[in-house]
Amino acid sequence: MANANSIYIAVIGAGGVGQCFLSQLRDLAVRRPSPKLNLCYIATSRKALYNDDYSPLNLGQAIETLRKSAKSSTGLAELVAYLTKAPGKAIVVDNTSSQDVAEAYPMLLDAGISVVTPNKKAFSGSYKLWQDIFMAANASGAKVYHESSVGAGLPVISTLKDLVETGDQVTKIEGVFSGTMSFLFNSFAPVGGGGGKWSDEVKKAKALGYTEPDPRDDLNGLDVARKLTILARLIGLPVESPTSFPVESLIPQELESCATGDEFLEKLPAFDERMDEKKNVGGGKVIRLVGSIDVASKSVKVGLEIFDPSHPIAALKGSDNIISFYTKRYGDKPLIVQGAGAGGDVTAMGVTADLIKVIAQIT
Amino acid sequence: MANANSIYIAVIGAGGVGQCFLSQLRDLAVRRPSPKLNLCYIATSRKALYNDDYSPLNLGQAIETLRKSAKSSTGLAELVAYLTKAPGKAIVVDNTSSQDVAEAYPMLLDAGISVVTPNKKAFSGSYKLWQDIFMAANASGAKVYHESSVGAGLPVISTLKDLVETGDQVTKIEGVFSGTMSFLFNSFAPVGGGGGKWSDEVKKAKALGYTEPDPRDDLNGLDVARKLTILARLIGLPVESPTSFPVESLIPQELESCATGDEFLEKLPAFDERMDEKKNVGGGKVIRLVGSIDVASKSVKVGLEIFDPSHPIAALKGSDNIISFYTKRYGDKPLIVQGAGAGGDVTAMGVTADLIKVIAQIT
Numbered sequence: 133m134a135n136a137n138s139i140y141i142a143v144i145g146a147g148g149v150g151q152c153f154l155s156q157l158r159d160l161a162v163r164r165p166s167p168k169l170n171l172c173y174i175a176t177s178r179k180a181l182y183n184d185d186y187s188p189l190n191l192g193q194a195i196e197t198l199r200k201s202a203k204s205s206t207g208l209a210e211l212v213a214y215l216t217k218a219p220g221k222a223i224v225v226d227n228t229s230s231q232d233v234a235e236a237y238p239m240l241l242d243a244g245i246s247v248v249t250p251n252k253k254a255f256s257g258s259y260k261l262w263q264d265i266f267m268a269a270n271a272s273g274a275k276v277y278h279e280s281s282v283g284a285g286l287p288v289i290s291t292l293k294d295l296v297e298t299g300d301q302v303t304k305i306e307g308v309f310s311g312t313m314s315f316l317f318n319s320f321a322p323v324g325g326g327g328g329k330w331s332d333e334v335k336k337a338k339a340l341g342y343t344e345p346d347p348r349d350d351l352n353g354l355d356v357a358r359k360l361t362i363l364a365r366l367i368g369l370p371v372e373s374p375t376s377f378p379v380e381s382l383i384p385q386e387l388e389s390c391a392t393g394d395e396f397l398e399k400l401p402a403f404d405e406r407m408d409e410k411k412n413v414g415g416g417k418v419i420r421l422v423g424s425i426d427v428a429s430k431s432v433k434v435g436l437e438i439f440d441p442s443h444p445i446a447a448l449k450g451s452d453n454i455i456s457f458y459t460k461r462y463g464d465k466p467l468i469v470q471g472a473g474a475g476g477d478v479t480a481m482g483v484t485a486d487l488i489k490v491i492a493q494i495t
Numbered sequence: 496m497a498n499a500n501s502i503y504i505a506v507i508g509a510g511g512v513g514q515c516f517l518s519q520l521r522d523l524a525v526r527r528p529s530p531k532l533n534l535c536y537i538a539t540s541r542k543a544l545y546n547d548d549y550s551p552l553n554l555g556q557a558i559e560t561l562r563k564s565a566k567s568s569t570g571l572a573e574l575v576a577y578l579t580k581a582p583g584k585a586i587v588v589d590n591t592s593s594q595d596v597a598e599a600y601p602m603l604l605d606a607g608i609s610v611v612t613p614n615k616k617a618f619s620g621s622y623k624l625w626q627d628i629f630m631a632a633n634a635s636g637a638k639v640y641h642e643s644s645v646g647a648g649l650p651v652i653s654t655l656k657d658l659v660e661t662g663d664q665v666t667k668i669e670g671v672f673s674g675t676m677s678f679l680f681n682s683f684a685p686v687g688g689g690g691g692k693w694s695d696e697v698k699k700a701k702a703l704g705y706t707e708p709d710p711r712d713d714l715n716g717l718d719v720a721r722k723l724t725i726l727a728r729l730i731g732l733p734v735e736s737p738t739s740f741p742v743e744s745l746i747p748q749e750l751e752s753c754a755t756g757d758e759f760l761e762k763l764p765a766f767d768e769r770m771d772e773k774k775n776v777g778g779g780k781v782i783r784l785v786g787s788i789d790v791a792s793k794s795v796k797v798g799l800e801i802f803d804p805s806h807p808i809a810a811l812k813g814s815d816n817i818i819s820f821y822t823k824r825y826g827d828k829p830l831i832v833q834g835a836g837a838g839g840d841v842t843a844m845g846v847t848a849d850l851i852k853v854i855a856q857i858t
Contacts, residue, residue, distance in 0.1 A: 467835070478824050
């Protein structure tokens with residue numbers, strides 16, 4: 133059943149994005165019969181499902197069968213050994229947010245196995261890991277694509293790569309990089325005035341599933357800092373880590389030590405006045421939490437900034453992201469990409485699009 | 496000097512985009528020494544420059560040398576014969592807007608020669624030519640990329656292809672697809688009221704070089720109709736031609752017969768009142784010339800539409816383009832791409848980015 137003209141795909145992670153990806157992969161395999169796309173391996177952190185003879189798993193039932201599987205998850209070195217012996221080119225799709233899996237990318241790429249992932253950890257961790265990943269890919273010719281690590285399926289990484297690779301000079305990148313932060317500020321400080329209390333908006337966002345289980349994991353700004361780290365490195369700034377530049381946390385210092393997210397939410401209303409002071413900037417202007425990279429000054433930062441109501445960042449709606457690329461060629465009016473920057477289906481779309489691009493290059 | 500590991504690039508067209516492209520290609524060849532990028536042929540409609548032994552032309556001096564060249568332009572069949580014998584993979588970069596060159600794409604692709612181009616003609620002409628092009632590419636494995644045929648270097652075609660290829664369902668595309676029209680309406684009917692007389696704005700746009708030599712070539716809507724034809728076909732609507740759907744021309748019927756653009760501009764002020772009537776829609780709303788594709792009703796059209804001042808299309812500045820993709824996955828808030836949609840450098844950027852993608856796939 134194995135075939136040298138087939139692509140062997142190993143998927144790690146079977147959560148929200150993983151499930152959407154498998155559904156897209158199943159449809160893709162039907163629409164594009166050649167080369168044949170074989171799901172040969174799927175694993176979570178605890179369990180794995182694969183056949184020793186590389187015969188393909190059923191794409192429609194893989195997750196259900198995995199849940200019932202008695203096989204423990206293999207180590208990542210074992211996965212490399214398994215895929216190296218596959219009778220065709222292999223691609224690992226990492227749909228986790230695992231640091232451990234991220235740190236295995238150099239080993240995978242060294243072995244000629246391409247990597248496609250929405251996992252931010254590998255590209256926003258230590259600068260050494262970043263260098264190891266791209267050196268391994270350059271040496272072996274294996275590909276590593278990660279569109280969905282910033283702005284989910286929005287064409288952010290691909291656009292920035294096109295700008296850089298064609299020789300444009302990026303001067304500034306500015307944007308709203310978090311769906312959670314977008315939703316919070318669009319509700320808390322809408323154009324035209326009004327908006328609820330800060331603590332109420334945070335509770336509402338949590339109730340709607342727009343925040344992490346502990347909202348402090350959004351409010352600390354680290355998610356945005358990770359995305360900026362990735363973009364800054366793509367334009368050649370050797371950012372050491374997402375904590376190596378100024379990040380404005382929206383967690384009051386007094387609440388950093390709360391034991392749980394619930395305790396945090398309970399105590400947050402006492403700090404609403406402080407956020408109201410920040411919000412009242414006058415002149416119809418609004419505050420937004422933005423990330424920005426200024427290339428000339430090598431400045432990367434995450435923080436609250438003030439915008440005219442007519443500015444595209446102020447005019448954002450719902451939980452949309454917006455990313456503005458200022459470059460030499462585009463002059464004072466940036467190239468802008470805008471839309472949903474989170475969600476299982478649109479994140480998986482970025483992964484599937486990357487997979488298609490990798491397949492086109494390795495076959 | 497020829498080398499099987501080299502890519503042989505033939506460039507047709509040495510106008511504004513062609514010159515910017517050659518400059519980008521020169522820089523690219525320096526930054527990426529492997530595979531070696533050889534410019535082996537350059538031609539205008541009258542002259543050609545190439546070496547019979549495929550030795551590379553000097554990228555920095557090619558256009559100047561071409562101007563002095565005594566060689567007449569070869570026919571396209573001769574170009575195919577020349578490139579078929581090249582000692583490595585060949586790519587034709589068509590930087591013209593020529594219908595003749597466009598019609599040669601099937602012949603080039605049939606012969607295994609890839610095509611990269613900003614030329615709209617091939618993709619917005621007859622549906623048969625469209626089919627012939629993609630059938631030839633599928634059969635031979637040669638690639639055909641045309642990002643800059645819509646919105647110049649903005650990621651429009653690539654984004655739409657990603658949406659379609661990953662299985663999203665595009666429901667609507669709407670946007671301002673012409674830098675000229677964007678400039679005209681942003682000046683004539685700005686948000687907040689005011690704006691000049693229509694005929695004055697047209698004259699100003701022409702003086703600034705934003706229109707074709709005869710402004711009627713912009714005002715007839717055909718340029719926008721061509722771009723919509725391309726996008727509609729990419730989502731599977733078999734649009735027969737850019738004149739097979741409703742296009743609202745902004746040329747008063749009485750002036751269609753003017754012998755020259757100058758005569759047209761002279762007589763245009765008599766129709767300012769008519770445009771003022773269209774402009775005065777009340778309620779702070781503004782008119783814009785938009786192109787739209789509604790997939791459910793298979794409706795494609797170009798015409799004036801009315802927008803709230805807070806709508807992204809109303810908020811557009813300068814001569815920027817904006818393209819909104821409404822899809823099943825993105826729901827009611829579209830994926831938006833915005834920025835300069837015309838200009839030599841940004842158009843050439845789309846061509847160069849396509850070239851890089853083609854090279855990655857054929858080497």
